[in-house]
Amino acid sequence: xxxxxxxxxxxxxxxxxxxxxxxxxxxxxxxxxxxxxxxxxxxxxxxxxxxxxxxxxxxxxxxxxxxxxxxxxxxxxxxxxxxxxxxxxxxxxxxxxxxxxxxxxxxxxxxxxxxxxxxxxxxxxxxxxxxxxxxxxxxxxxxxxxxxxxxxxxxxxxxxxxxxxxxxxxxxxxxxxxxxxxxxxxxxxxxxxxxxxxxxxxxxxxxxxxxx
Ligand code: ADP
Ligand code: MG
Numbered sequence: 001x002x003x004x005x006x007x008x009x010x011x012x013x014x015x016x017x018x019x020x021x022x023x024x025x026x027x028x029x030x031x032x033x034x035x036x037x038x039x040x041x042x043x044x045x046x047x048x049x050x051x052x053x054x055x056x057x058x059x060x061x062x063x064x065x066x067x068x069x070x071x072x073x074x075x076x077x078x079x080x081x082x083x084x085x086x087x088x089x090x091x092x093x094x095x096x097x098x099x100x101x102x103x104x105x106x107x108x109x110x111x112x113x114x115x116x117x118x119x120x121x122x123x124x125x126x127x128x129x130x131x132x133x134x135x136x137x138x139x140x141x142x143x144x145x146x147x148x149x150x151x152x153x154x155x156x157x158x159x160x161x162x163x164x165x166x167x168x169x170x171x172x173x174x175x176x177x178x179x180x181x182x183x184x185x186x187x188x189x190x191x192x193x194x195x196x197x198x199x200x201x202x203x204x205x206x207x208x209x210x211x212x
Contacts, residue, residue: 004032010039011064018098019060028053031060033206039064043181043200047188048208054154054184055091061182062150063092066125068100072147076175077128078168080158082108088154089128102126107143109133117142131159131167138174148175153199156185160192172199 004026006019027035030048037044038061048054062075077092079085089106096102107116107129113136120142127134127143137143151172153159159168172181181200185192188207 004029009035009060011060012098014098015060015064018095022094024056028056029208030054030206031057033208034058035060037204037206038180038182041180043203045183045185045188045196045200045203045205047185047206049186049210052208055088056095058150058152058154058182058184059088059092059095061180062126062152063096063099063102065149065180066096066099066102068102068125070147071103071123071125073124073127073143073145074147075126075150075152076134076145076148076171077126077152077154078131078134078159078171079128079154080130080162080164082110082130084155085128085130092126092128096126104128107133107137109136113140131164131171135167135170138171145171145174146176148179150180150182151175151199153181153183153196156183156196157187157189157192160195165195168199 006016030046030052034044034046034057066074077088079088085106085108089104092104103124104126105119105124107127109130109132
């Protein structure tokens with residue numbers, strides 16, 4: 001077994017079989033560097049270029065912890081745009097096939113509020129959304145984030161560039177203090193480092209340099 005084999009991770013046989021059926025034979029470098037710490041429950045800052053497999057690096061980590069029998073928002077993933085939120089949700093749904101009945105709800109701006117509120121009343125295990133819309137639901141008290149165990153900031157550099165910092169800070173404070181926080185980014189400049197430091201507790205940092 002090589003160290004970049006998913007079988008080196010503490011995952012169930014059915015989880016590994018599902019990864020195999022998705023054609024995921026070996027971990028990408030960012031997955032190999034992130035997943036052992038993520039599965040130990042550590043906070044993480046991971047930096048790697050687009051297309052390097054960051055979704056599965058946090059997706060496997062958060063899905064591994066989901067208890068399908070507990071119908072509460074156990075994981076929240078923030079993404080900069082509606083398109084990226086849809087892509088992440090689709091990847092999470094493929095990865096979740098082996099976990100049981102995991103409901104993944106997308107909450108993004110531009111879509112009408114009423115159906116989102118109805119879906120939230122029904123509940124979900126994982127919410128994937130854009131910061132503005134999640135903040136909106138918090139303000140209306142239509143979402144309860146007090147059960148979140150894993151918070152993911154995906155494409156943190158883009159979310160910060162788009163001016164979402166205040167929304168993210170508000171969302172973080174609606175989550176429990178005791179949680180796992182995972183930050184993924186293509187770049188991690190100093191201003192984002194300073195701005196996001198308070199969201200993470202003793203994070204492991206991994207960086208995969210672009211291949212030239
Ligand atoms: P990023 O978020 O870093 O831009 P994605 O998570 O969107 O990258 O992944 C890029 C593509 O690689 C997706 O099509 C995904 O399904 C695929 N992929 C991810 N991990 C693996 C893997 N271990 N083996 C094969 N394909 C993978
Ligand atoms: Mg991505």
